[in-house]
Amino acid sequence: MPQPATGPTEANTFPALCAHTHLFPGARCRLQGLSDPHAFTAAPWSIGVDLRFSDDAAAAAELRTGGPDGPVLAVPPYTTGAGTRIGERAWFVREFTWVDGEVELRIGGHA
Template sequence: MSLASSSPGGPADADTFPAVCDHTHLFPGARPRVQGLPDPAAFAAEPRPVEVDLRFSDGVITNAELRTPEPGAVLLGVPAYTTAAGTPVDARTWLVREVSHVDDEVELRIGGLAVS
């Protein structure tokens, strides 16, 4: 297993939460699920900046940052990383077009790339 981060995050780091991804990379329409937030319903209603550990389907984990630069705007900043198959993925900032409360998780629906 290849790790882009040496810290697994989650409960050991109260300010970092796991975000499970069903794929080896993000793309428009991807839906990472943030786990372990103290009040997921409140977070979905009013997102705030948090650090997450993106956990991709191939076992790669990388740190990322959920940002709220202005009311109603949510961005996910992801540093460069390499998939388990060796494919490099450039650093990107994604627009999050929807934040919803699903069971005890917060689902992020990824939109397009943010324009810098």
């Protein structure tokens, strides 16, 4: 599927606020700063994602699109605010929803 014109011209990495200290099926994160969140929701393209968790831990993830099984959020190892080490994981993104000018990702199962 072709990418909207806004995709390649904007920054390649975007912040995303997550409501929990880690990801799990059903978890949600809000992507911020996309110039056209409607277009991204309809046809997401691959981008870098700076995840910020509820305990202020961070991870530089990658949203990969175009794979045969759908979009995947690849998250490198990181440490939670409480010191728990979370290993590298890849998650299917179950849903992209436009909410208040941002794109909300709903996490599916492990990829």
